[in-house]
Amino acid sequence: MDMTLLLQVTLNGLMLGMIYIVVALGLTLIFSIMNVINFAHGEMYMLGGLVAYYFSEQLQIPYMLILVLAMILVGVFGIVVEKFFFRPFRGELLPALIVSLGLSMTIQTLTLLNFGTEDQSVSTVFPGMINFLGALFSKERLAIVITCIVFILSLYLLIQRSKIGCAIRAIAEDREAAALQGVNIDRICSFTFGLGCALAAAAGVLIAPVFYVNPYIGGLPLLKAFIIIILGGMGSLLGAVVGGLILGTVESFGTLFLSVPASNLLGFIIIILVLLFKPSGLFGHE
Amino acid sequence: MEENKILLKTKDIRVRYNKVEAIKGVSLEVAKGSIVTLIGSNGAGKSTVLKALSGLNPIVSGEIWFLNHRIDSLLPQDIVKLGISHVPEGKRLFSRMTVLENLKMGAYIRKDKEELKKDMDEVFHYFPKLKARINQAAGTLSGGEQQMVAIGRALMAEPKLLLLDEPSLGLSPLLVLEVAKIIREINKKGVSIILVEQNAKMALQLAHFGYVLETGKVALDGIADSLLNNTHVRDAYLGG
């Protein structure tokens, strides 16, 4: 196999992995402090793509600004959703699960009614290729990888270094003990939920020019995010990053030998292996 | 007791878990600057009383007053801001976080950075052993060290009233003495304390005033010394 192809496949895998990671980080963050498995998380990604389409194709706003706007819009939407749909069921796994499923379907249907079912494409932000080590890479894909890395590192710093990050980790470990230290649980949950949704939206915006946008695009990244979280360990941020890199690489190399649908199966094979040999995931607690 | 000397007062509080009443009308008073102990056997309701005071368990009737504030409908995060810090049963440290982060969480409500540094030093003055372990995950400390972090974390909030739930549990006799000494020292600095203990002897020796809880009610109360000599207390809690 020639080197160029190998490098390109690696970059592709890296890009997919990074996008999955950003989606999964939001999902696992929300799970770790609220015990909510949010099936509507994919819809936040889809809404991000939608915002990107409207703002870039209809209004021609600069893409960086679109990224920020989409994160704010979807983040605020997430905060509202948390307050009215999830807060009443806090701590109850099953009701929250059903609420999130209902929410996912509702958002999808509403989008469908307003947007239609057609695929829409978003024009490339960074056209052209770049020559690196003798191989040609799409600038767009490199930009996506770099932006995702910036997001991941920023999130890491926020969680590890900031006061609010400390509070988030405290709630994840022991909600009552956190409250006893003076942490406003409602406010932190609200912030975290909004942040998680904003991350999903960011992923949706970033990948929109590479793929296409329609009301159904949230399903696949949600599924990938679940695979990553199970692989990396529920609630573990490091696990999500490592899991994402593994899944992205495996799938991307899988397409060299298998058809795309078949390579999509690789994720499930990974899950089965993890559940058999290390049910708590690579970095799971307990 | 004169009104203005009272820091905390509960009036006939009741707490229910589902349908079962765990606290059946308890009235307590804590004088400013004092150590008050709640003793009683397993399941008497000692921890439940503390959880009612810190807001973890809502009361179904009665009143809780702290200084001039009625606090029985407040949330834990607001009660700690008024000056009540709770070291819960089982320590409840953030075990994946470092010792330093745990102490910082204790100071979560505070904004005065300078003072905070001083209080951190004070914690290390009480518990010098912790200083070498500030970057260690709290979950990897020994039981005794964890108890120290738990007390230290509560002190970081600059409490007026400290609620201690069985601080001597699982400690060696030597360490129990050490903790007793530190509790007295904290109290000397002006922090009032409610001390819940299985170790009734240690608790009564430390405290000024004591309440004996039996199945959710106050069976007996009085000056700690008089309880130490009370025949019922001797038979039931001091091993004769």
Ligand SMILES: Nc1ncnc2c1ncn2[C@@H]1O[C@H](COP(=O)(O)OP(=O)(O)OP(=O)(O)O)[C@@H](O)[C@H]1O
């Ligand atoms: N979360 C809970 N749900 C239901 N019942 C509870 C709960 N917590 C405590 N109880 C019950 O309330 C009563 C008082 O419990 P509490 O923990 O206050 O006792 P305690 O005096 O602290 O006992 P110990 O010395 O063993 O810690 C017990 O009968 C206990 O079974």
Ligand SMILES: [Mg+2]
């Ligand atoms: Mg108890």
